[in-house]
Amino acid sequence: MAAxxxxxxxxxxxxxxxxxxxLREFLDKCAGSKAIVWDESLTGPFGLIAQYxxxxxxxxxxxxxxxxxxxxxxxxxxxxFFVRPKLELMDIITDNVLREDRGRAPQRDFHIxxxxxxxxxxxxxxxxxxxxxxxxxxxxxxxxxxxFDGDLLSMEAEGAFKECYxxxxxxxxxxxxxxxxxxQALYGTIPQIFGKGECAxxxxxMMIRMKREFPGSQNSIxxxxxxxxxxxxxxxxxxxxxxxxxxxxxxxxxxGIQNTYVKLPPxxxxxxxxxxxxxxLPTEPKKLQLNSAEELYAEIRDKNFNAVGSVLSKKxxxxxxxxxxxxxxxxxxxxxxFVSQLPHMQAARSxxxxxxxxxxxxxxxxxxxDFFDNLTVEQEFMSGIDTDKVNNYIEDCIAQKHPLIKIxxxxxxxxxxxxxxxxxxxxxxxxxxxxTYGYEHIxxxxxxxxxxxxxxxTSGRNNYPTIRKTLRLWMDDxxxxxxxxxxxxxxxxxxxxxxxxxxxxxxxxxSIEEVLKMLPGPHFEERQQLPTxxxxxxxxxxxxxxxxxxxxxxxxxEIAALRFxxxxxxxxxxxxxxxxxxINGTSWIKSLMEKxxxxxx
Amino acid sequence: VLPRLVLRRLYPLAIRIxxxxxxxxxxxxxxxxxxxxxxxxxxxDKSDEEVAHAINQKLGDTPGISYSEIAARAYDCGRTELxxxxxxxxxxxxxxxxxxxxxxxxxxxxxxAIESGDTDLVYTVVLHLKNELNRGTxxxxxxxxxxxxxxYRQFCKHQERETLKDLYNQDDNHQELGNFHVHASYAxxxxxxxxxxxxxxQDAYYKAKNEFAAKATEEQVKLLRLQRHLQxxxxxxxxxLSLHDxxxxxxxxxxxxxxxxxxxxxxxxxxxxxxLKLSALATRGDWEEMEKFSKSKKSxxxxxxxxxxxxxxxxRYEAKKYAARVAPEQRVKALLLVG
Numbered sequence: 001m002a003a004x005x006x007x008x009x010x011x012x013x014x015x016x017x018x019x020x021x022x023l024r025e026f027l028d029k030c031a032g033s034k035a036i037v038w039d040e041s042l043t044g045p046f047g048l049i050a051q052y053x054x055x056x057x058x059x060x061x062x063x064x065x066x067x068x069x070x071x072x073x074x075x076x077x078x079x080x081f082f083v084r085p086k087l088e089l090m091d092i093i094t095d096n097v098l099r100e101d102r103g104r105a106p107q108r109d110f111h112i113x114x115x116x117x118x119x120x121x122x123x124x125x126x127x128x129x130x131x132x133x134x135x136x137x138x139x140x141x142x143x144x145x146x147x148f149d150g151d152l153l154s155m156e157a158e159g160a161f162k163e164c165y166x167x168x169x170x171x172x173x174x175x176x177x178x179x180x181x182x183x184q185a186l187y188g189t190i191p192q193i194f195g196k197g198e199c200a201x202x203x204x205x206m207m208i209r210m211k212r213e214f215p216g217s218q219n220s221i222x223x224x225x226x227x228x229x230x231x232x233x234x235x236x237x238x239x240x241x242x243x244x245x246x247x248x249x250x251x252x253x254x255x256g257i258q259n260t261y262v263k264l265p266p267x268x269x270x271x272x273x274x275x276x277x278x279x280x281l282p283t284e285p286k287k288l289q290l291n292s293a294e295e296l297y298a299e300i301r302d303k304n305f306n307a308v309g310s311v312l313s314k315k316x317x318x319x320x321x322x323x324x325x326x327x328x329x330x331x332x333x334x335x336x337x338f339v340s341q342l343p344h345m346q347a348a349r350s351x352x353x354x355x356x357x358x359x360x361x362x363x364x365x366x367x368x369x370d371f372f373d374n375l376t377v378e379q380e381f382m383s384g385i386d387t388d389k390v391n392n393y394i395e396d397c398i399a400q401k402h403p404l405i406k407i408x409x410x411x412x413x414x415x416x417x418x419x420x421x422x423x424x425x426x427x428x429x430x431x432x433x434x435x436t437y438g439y440e441h442i443x444x445x446x447x448x449x450x451x452x453x454x455x456x457x458t459s460g461r462n463n464y465p466t467i468r469k470t471l472r473l474w475m476d477d478x479x480x481x482x483x484x485x486x487x488x489x490x491x492x493x494x495x496x497x498x499x500x501x502x503x504x505x506x507x508x509x510x511s512i513e514e515v516l517k518m519l520p521g522p523h524f525e526e527r528q529q530l531p532t533x534x535x536x537x538x539x540x541x542x543x544x545x546x547x548x549x550x551x552x553x554x555x556x557x558e559i560a561a562l563r564f565x566x567x568x569x570x571x572x573x574x575x576x577x578x579x580x581x582x583i584n585g586t587s588w589i590k591s592l593m594e595k596x597x598x599x600x601x
Numbered sequence: 602v603l604p605r606l607v608l609r610r611l612y613p614l615a616i617r618i619x620x621x622x623x624x625x626x627x628x629x630x631x632x633x634x635x636x637x638x639x640x641x642x643x644x645x646d647k648s649d650e651e652v653a654h655a656i657n658q659k660l661g662d663t664p665g666i667s668y669s670e671i672a673a674r675a676y677d678c679g680r681t682e683l684x685x686x687x688x689x690x691x692x693x694x695x696x697x698x699x700x701x702x703x704x705x706x707x708x709x710x711x712x713x714a715i716e717s718g719d720t721d722l723v724y725t726v727v728l729h730l731k732n733e734l735n736r737g738t739x740x741x742x743x744x745x746x747x748x749x750x751x752x753y754r755q756f757c758k759h760q761e762r763e764t765l766k767d768l769y770n771q772d773d774n775h776q777e778l779g780n781f782h783v784h785a786s787y788a789x790x791x792x793x794x795x796x797x798x799x800x801x802x803q804d805a806y807y808k809a810k811n812e813f814a815a816k817a818t819e820e821q822v823k824l825l826r827l828q829r830h831l832q833x834x835x836x837x838x839x840x841x842l843s844l845h846d847x848x849x850x851x852x853x854x855x856x857x858x859x860x861x862x863x864x865x866x867x868x869x870x871x872x873x874x875x876x877l878k879l880s881a882l883a884t885r886g887d888w889e890e891m892e893k894f895s896k897s898k899k900s901x902x903x904x905x906x907x908x909x910x911x912x913x914x915x916x917r918y919e920a921k922k923y924a925a926r927v928a929p930e931q932r933v934k935a936l937l938l939v940g
Contacts, residue, residue, distance in 0.1 A: 085721065087759060121724040168751035171720040206718040212692045396902075399876035401845065427813050435869065438843035439821040440787070442814065443780055596787045598795075598841045 004293040008150030009574045010224050014186050015147050019049040027058035030111050032077035035062040039083040044259040045146050045156045068092050070099040080111045085119030094129040111137040116144050116175055144179025149291050153578040160580035161552040162591055164199055166450050173199055177206035188223030189528050197232025197521035199551040204526055226544040233552025235519045236496040240588045241413040242378050244557035245491050247308050248301040250362050252556050252584045260291050268357040296351045302560035304480040304488050319349050382493045383474045384465050387418035390425050398432045409585045412453040417464050420457030443594035463518045470515045471499045486561035498561040501548050505573045544573045553583035612637045634660050642675040653686035669696035698722050715748045727753050775809035792829050796822050852881035871901045883910045888919050908935045
């Protein structure tokens with residue numbers, strides 16, 4: 001079930017197991033048959049820890065979505081609410097509880113499981129509504145960092161960026177710190193912490209503070225991680241805005257990957273069976289799980305899309321040849337061997353078919369004129385060309401009312417690559433946007449400004465060229481097929497965040513002090529004491545393990561870039577990635593949009 | 602044996618025995634020290650300073666000691682100041698803060714909660730303060746603690762929107778006040794209400810020196826009023842469409858003069874207007890009008906768009922007409938499209 005979690009340098013199965021254990025314990029506490037009422041946003045992430053089968057083993061008979069009104073009929077002894085500690089949800093729960101028919105027999109017991117932690121605020125709220133006493137068990141399920149793959153952890157905290165950078169609400173950072181403490185309890189104290197950004201500083205401070213809270217629990221586990229690198233998303237606002245060009249990145253950009261699952265248009269996945277005339281094409285989207293447990297996917301996911309085709313055709317030849325073997329099998333032994341390989345080969349063939357279809361779907365889009373024009377403008381901005389004038393392509397797209405998010409990504413990209421736009425240029429874009437898409441987007445524009453994505457050039461200086469040149473962010477001679485640098489993930493642009501990680505490992509941040517000062521927030525280093533005897537003695541040739549934590553979101557392209565660094569010969573460091581949320585430019589901008597719908601007249 | 606020794610206050614002896622028995626700290630030494638400390642706080646002859654210091658000296662960071670428990674004991678004996686000093690040593694803010702609230706040291710509780718980073722704790726203290734203090738003092742307290750203020754704002758956004766206005770007023774935060782009024786305007790059910798809220802927003806934006814937002818809001822008020830007239834006259838929904846969609850809908854329905862009027866009144870840039878009109882006319886299938894339009898003056902967007910949109914609407918005949926007028930550098934593309 002969790003083969004994908006043990007594939008990396010750090011075995012993350014232990015983390016998942018701890019999560020499953022905690023869940024089981026709670027379920028058993030509420031003895032008897034149960035129904036779970038779900039906060040919808042939790043179902044996806046939970047699925048990565050435990051499937052319905054585990055819940056069934058612990059007498060969960062029904063599952064419902066949390067909504068106002070009366071709870072559905074269900075002959076169970078216990079009703080358990082799985083919710084985040086949000087006041088809006090407490091109101092719904094109150095409604096559910098108050099409408100419960102106390103006369104019905106048998107009576108149902110109520111419990112709450114707060115994810116990731118209990119909240120005094122919520123409990124006080126419930127108390128004031130008069131329902132706190134109705135709950136027998138009120139517990140917390142500390143699901144902070146969820147393992148997505150052998151080298152990837154995410155909190156799936158959707159609002160984290162907006163809360164931290166726009167609303168000065170650092171709740172998600174508190175949870176991040178708690179998540180890191182859990183990680184250290186399982187994998188050992190991390191001896192070195194580096195960071196860049198205000199949020200990074202805050203998380204490090206909380207980690208140090210939290211360590212003091214439990215001085216008795218001396219960690220006797222041998223440290224698995226050598227270094228923790230905390231990075232604020234706003235240190236690199238550029239990367240998520242650009243269109244990702246890796247296979248996995250494009251799948252996410254076009255179709256959206258949710259908790260390792262993607263839903264695809266079904267037409268290309270209809271089974272091609274002969275003699276099935278008249279069978280209708282499926283109408284349900286095709287749902288696929290994407291992780292490293294699938295051999296082929298692990299091989300192509302992080303490649304630049306232009307390099308995927310050749311891998312697929314090579315694979316097709318290998319698989320064909322393997323199936324041909326059956327004609328060459330002569331002895332019983334050979335036949336037996338062929339048959340034993342069959343399931344693996346069939347899985348490989350099915351995997352190849354799926355990814356060939358996906359690649360075709362993506363190719364239709366990447367070869368379109370629109371995609372090409374858009375990418376050209378992005379690359380112009382990233383290489384520093386004409387970032388200070390109103391761009392014709394963007395104007396034309398607005399005039400033809402292309403999707404708003406596409407426009408917002410482009411103007412924000414231009415703004416970031418220019419360290420802010422001249423007032424006239426900014427006002428022009430804003431006017432075009434409001435007049436075309438509607439005045440209701442004025443608050444969204446305000447949010448983007450607050451986040452630093454679309455703002456006026458306050459200092460009068462454009463720092464981007466210096467940053468670009470010093471950190472070598474734009475590489476003209478990129479090799480998409482056999483890359484030698486991380487810039488292949490955007491066919492020329494090296495993600496700023498990953499460059500920072502790369503330079504930290506070698507030769508260290510002292511070499512880029514000046515540039516670091518141009519980026520927002522402090523940078524720092526902290527050391528955590530290890531109990532004597534656990535000082536890590538690295539074997540000769542053994543790589544360091546660095547955990548990079550993106551506070552505010554990370555893209556699949558950045559993950560690919562870090563994996564590239566991990567695989568480099570003489571790289572010296574292997575990376576594990578953690579984040580508050582997996583994002584792409586579209587989902588990121590969407591999270592900053594202010595929805596204003598008029599009341600019906 | 603140990604409990605009896607403790608009862609007789611023979612602490613050093615008890616500790617020695619624990620060590621001899623090799624009891625883990627938490628079970629042995631810590632409990633004894635805790636007992637000793639609780640006894641010590643009752644000693645009225647020593648000053649708070651001395652007692653706190655003495656206790657900290659002996660206990661240090663020994664695991665399993667709950668400073669908050671000892672502090673609670675001190676508070677029960679009426680030694681509040683001692684209790685506060687002892688609480689300084691309590692690293693778990695979840696224990697520290699509620700006790701401080703109980704001892705009516707709310708402001709200190711707030712600082713400690715903020716220090717911990719536990720926003721839930723901060724919310725709890727803030728709401729406690731809200732009930733305890735009068736409004737003025739409450740707002741003043743928040744002013745001094747920006748983290749608490751931000752969190753309280755978040756709370757108000759979801760639960761008490763009207764208070765937000767007061768908070769922004771107090772801060773003289775005109776930009777946010779403007780945003781507040783814009784947000785409120787969308788909840789208004791009648792146009793007059795909308796316009797009134799937007800005008801408040803406009804004033805706030807001017808005070809915030811945000812000229813762009815003020816002008817955009819002014820323009821929106823103008824547009825809304827116009828849209829209401831159009832709605833009444835033409836019996837079709839117009840209110841809340843963007844300016845672009847308003848003009849587009851007018852053209853779709855053949856109201857070309859009115860569309861031109863908006864183009865002039867709102868100073869829509871030529872290029873945008875031409876794209877808009879072209880698209881609307883094609884959707885309407887009004888090729889005659891499109892031709893007239895294309896000849897009205899030199900197209901600021903060239904003639905390739907005319908070709909493209911004709912092809913998109915499966916009208917090769919029209920597309921051919923425009924292909925001839927396309928600029929030389931784009932001629933090939935045009936001819937390819939036409940086929």
